Amino acid sequence: MREMIMIGARTLRLTRTVCVWLSLLALVVNMPVSSAAAGSMRSIECFNSGWRFIQGDPFGLGDTLSYANVKAWLLPAIDEFRHFQPSGRSPLQARPKPRASYAQPDFDDSRWRALTLPHDWGIEGPFRQEYPGETGKLAWWGIGWYRKAFQIPASDAGKRIYLDIDGAMSYSMVWLNGHWVGGWPYGYSSYRLDLTPWIQPGRENVLAIRLDNPEESSRWYPGGGLYRNVWLIKTDPLHVAHWGVFVTTPLITPQQALVDLQIVVQNDLTEESEAEVVTRLYEMDETGRPTGPPVASAPSTALHVAPECQAFTYVSIPVAAPRLWSLRDPQRYIAITRLSRSGKLCDEVETPFGIRSIAVDSEKGFYLNGERVQFQGVCMHHDLGALGSAIHVRALQRQIEILQEMGCNAIRTSHNPPAPELLELCDRMGMLVMDEAFDCWQEGKKR
Known part of the structure; x- marks a missing residue:
């Protein structure tokens, strides 16, 4: 191997x-963050508040939602993440329809515990001496359900709506308004799900997430629950793809560094699009924000993107007298990538990176x-x-x-x-x- x-x-x-x-x-940095610039169609909303939680499955569910029974539907939902597919979409296969009352939008969860994420149910105890020492003597295993009701403005109709989960321990399964969306089994990976097909702009929406943390599945304390941050992402149908800016610094001298960027643009429209991509590089200040004028920039790049596909563009930007990232001086830069269609701004993302060899x-x-x-x-x-x-x-x-x-x-x-x-x-x-x-x-x- x-x-x-x-x-x-x-x-x-x-x-x-x-x-x-x-x-x-970050020899390669590919986790862009939104700049939320005026006119930008991208927004990133912290989705941690307003959740309800309960441990255990509803009575009579049995093993309907065991990983073995839902794997065939769960994995295709994140095919792009698993295989780095450069274009195309996995078809919306027939979703499983388990009779899990907790996943239904009309279920009354008012008696469930109200909480704010991140949440680890294991650390809440109680400690039990009979548990193995490697567990922390805490019951982090078991099944847990989370539900959240939220509004999507009618003005968001036509946008792409995504759910980003930084970590869910473990075997997560997600429903929106009673419809199976997908999930991810590994509790330590961040992942994204597309909520767009089932979102209801102008109305209340209900998200349900089930976790199943198997006993004896870890030789250290993993915790249990939605223990990292959760985000709601809104973009234009033409946008920079998830983790879609890939930065390398292949050539560095005291006089100049070469910053290479691979940019992936995603077109969720049913028609082809002509996009314009511009990237400018800035020094980053101590607060993590761009400072001063651009230190370098790339000329506008025209990009043809087929319907419901992705397209790549590559740019190389020389930076004069680069300040290198080091242990003593962790200097960083920010690449700000702007995406336009017919002269109108569609998306803007910021990608922090360091120049070093x-x-x-x-x-x-x-x-x-x-x-x-x-x-x-x-x-x-x-x-x-x-x-x-x-x-x-x-x-x-x-x-x-x-x-x-x-x-x-x-x-x-x-x-x-x-x-x-x-x-x-x-x-x-x-x-x-x-x-x-x-x-x-x-x-x-x-x-």
Whole structure:
């Protein structure tokens, strides 16, 4: 089996037999964030408030929603994520119609617990001495349901509506207004679902999410629940695709760096579109915002996008006298990509990145910007101690501050992808990251 070192959502294939995700600042950065500029059609809404929660399935459901029974419908919903399909759409296959009352929009959930995400039901206890020590002696396993009622303005008709889930532990299954949407089994991966076919602009909508955390499925404390942030994304039908800006810095000298961008544009219209793409690069200030005039820009690129397909464009932008990202000075830049159709702005996204070089020598070790760096790192699981697995940015920041005070310069995320906020903090604070994909290959250490 070949090693896969994954940087962002793209893969470099090597020849050994280990699989890790490596994020050393971000040789590739492909998680754009919205600028919410005037006229931009993209919006990103924190979707953490107003949820209802209950543990357990409704009476009589049995194994109707076991992973084995829904796998055939669940996986096609995220085919693009699994296979990096460059164009086209998975057809809307016949959705399963389990008689789960909790998924129906007219179900009365008023007796369910009201809460705000992120949420880890395991840390709420109680502790039980009879549980194995590796569980934290907390019951993180079991089934949980979340429901949220929300309004979509009538003015959003015609937009694409997406649900981004940064992490759901685990075997998540999602319904909107009683319709099966999809899900994702792995509790540590971020993923996106398209809500557009079932959204009701101008009316109340009801989202239902079921999680099934198997007992003895982890050899450490994983937590249970919607333990990371959830987002509602709205875009124009012609927009930059999910994780659609891919940045590399292949050539760096003291005088100039070359910044390469691969940009993926998605056309959800039933007619072809002519798009114009412009990207400008800015220095990033301490608050994470662009500062000053552009340090470089690319000329407008015309792009033809077929109906219901994706199209790629590639640009190379030279940056004079680049400021390099390093452990001592984690300087970053922001690529602002603007997408227009017929002179009208359709989308705008911001992609933070760092300019730096990495190299590995079999005898001398790791080099950052031509300087040998000795890894002084730790293995760090995703939980936050007494806070459980529910993501908390200040707690993550405090962990990194303590590690840096003791001389640490690197983190191995044992043994799974961390929350996006951890990677952002490491980029900002000057930490190297070995971003692992998962714990095992073919033989699990647990069932």
